[in-house]
Amino acid sequence: MAVDDHILKEVCQIRDDNIDTIAKGTPVPTNITITEIVRSSRPTISIDTTSESFKFLKRNDDPTKPRPSKDKGKAAIFTLIAVLLVDSTTYGVILSFGIYQEYYTGHFADHSKASWIGVLSNALVFLGAPLVTWCCQHYALSRKVYILIGFILCVISLLVSAFITTLPGLIVTQGLLYGIGALLCSIPALIILNTWFDKHRGLAYGIVFGGDDLLGVVYTYLATELLRKYSLRTTLLVFAAIIFCCSGPAIVFLHERPEETAEPASAVPGPPERRRSSLLTPITRSRTTVGDLPFTPSLEHRATWPARQPKKRYYQRGIFYIFMFSNLLQACAAYLPFIYLPVFATQSGHSKETGALILAIGNIGMLVGDLGFGKLSDMVHVNLLIFLSSGVSAIATFVLWGLFGTGARSQGVLIGFAFLFGCFAGGFIVLWARMGTLFGERDAATIYSYMCLGRGVGGLVSGPISQALLLLGTPRALSAFRAKGYGSLVVFVGICMAGSAITGLVGMGSLWWKKEQSFHPESGGEAESESEKK
DSSP states (O other): OOOOHHHHHHHHHHHHHHHHHOOOOOOOOOOOHHHHHHHHOOOOOOTTOOOOOOOOOOSSSOOOSSOOHHHHHHHHHHHHHHHHHHHHHHHHHTTTTTHHHHHHHOOOOGGGHHHHHHHHHHHHHHHHHHHHHHHHBBBBBBHHHHHHHHHHHHHHHHHHHTTTHHHHHHIIIIIIHHHHHHHHHHHHHHHHHHHHOSSTTTHHHHHHHHHHHHHHHHHHHHHHHHHHHHHHHHHHHHHHHHHHHHHHHHHHOOOOOOOOOOOOTTTOOOOOOOOOOSTBBOOOOOOOOOTSSOOOOOOOHHHOOOOOOOSGGGGGGGHHHHHHHHHHHHHHHHSSSHHHHHHHHTTOOOOOHHHHHHHHHHHHHHHHHHHHHHHHHTSSSSSHHHHHHHHHHHIIIIIIITTOOTTTOOOOHHHHHHHHHHHHGGGGHHHHHHHHHTOOHHHHHHHHHHHHHHHHHHHHHHHHHHHHHHHOOOOGGGGGGOGGHHHHHHHHHHHHHHHHHHHHHHHHHHHHHHHHOOOOOOGGGGOOOOHHHO
């Protein structure tokens, strides 16, 4: 390899000075080495630069410049607002699909296929999370690029859907394409949010998910009025304009928190490690010992430095599988009450307005649960919150819906059940962020993606199971539940929630038995057991 010209000039200058010194009879200092010259004057170059004998790592232009603070400051708040706008405006359309389902049922002969629109758009956001997370972690493409692509897909899919008159076409555009777009907007935005929030990450996620629920309610009423007064085309064009005007400007304020590269004092030019020819080439980590250097999730440092992580990866720890099983059980029952409560209320003698009110109260409960459990997850161990969330949901299902949910005077009971179930069962999703921090910062996004996968699988499985349970009705063995033909469904929801709560309790016992520690703010989100530290 050819050494840079300015380094050669300094070497030649020292050589000439030493020759003059020797001619004058003065001793030559022996402690000057070329390595010191290289260290003192090495250039700052891009991470794409390859070398055969020397490897230079880019330093910050101004190491003394303070970095933006985590969990506070204007930059963190602006990022939170931007993520809230991007995620809520796109996912809110999916949450309001029930209104479109009712419209398609009355306007298309083959309306039985219309449910695939909601299934595809909602399931893709959860089922595709591991793949998108893996791409964000293993490719050097900026996460804002993923968000921009998702934003464009969401807008284009709604624009095209507005001019399509066939149900299969709507399945492809409003279902498939919009689901992919919402996925690409949501997951990378939350990964960016992780770089700005640590101690208050649970609260930040609670605000974002609460915004999803709130905007879902607003979108539901807005879509109802637009479809009633105008047409499907006008409604879809209005929602495309909302996403364009809200999410588009918000993307500008989405930036990962800059990280300072902590370069070891003994960094010496070493052998070649890898060459990254393009942004789409997979990143290969250097051979530096894990733990020697801090993990910096910014784009440039993500390709240069290895991630600092616990000695045991998430798939080597039993608590990961406990989280997965608890989340899967909870997901199998989380959506069912809100799907069937309006019909159940009508069959119990209440008006359609009561059914709509129950859904609205349930969404308000979800908003309260998102904020409350998000804040609690920053202060209380996550396994205790799993037990609280699923346990209260199970008790409310058995008592309020199963035992006292029928009859002419059951309106207040059903409203109370909708609020409690929405608050406690709906708040479970916020705990995913704090689950991830138990495994180290590098694996936090991966854990979140696996929780999304479990949620998607549970949601898909719950559909056919609930249909079979409704056909079964209320067997004689379940006669204590006065929920008419919904007795089997009530028991299924309650058992799933109780199983999730018991699994959370097992997780608490497991962590206590192994003497593992929960998230420690001073360690950058890394949690290790006492045995691992020793």
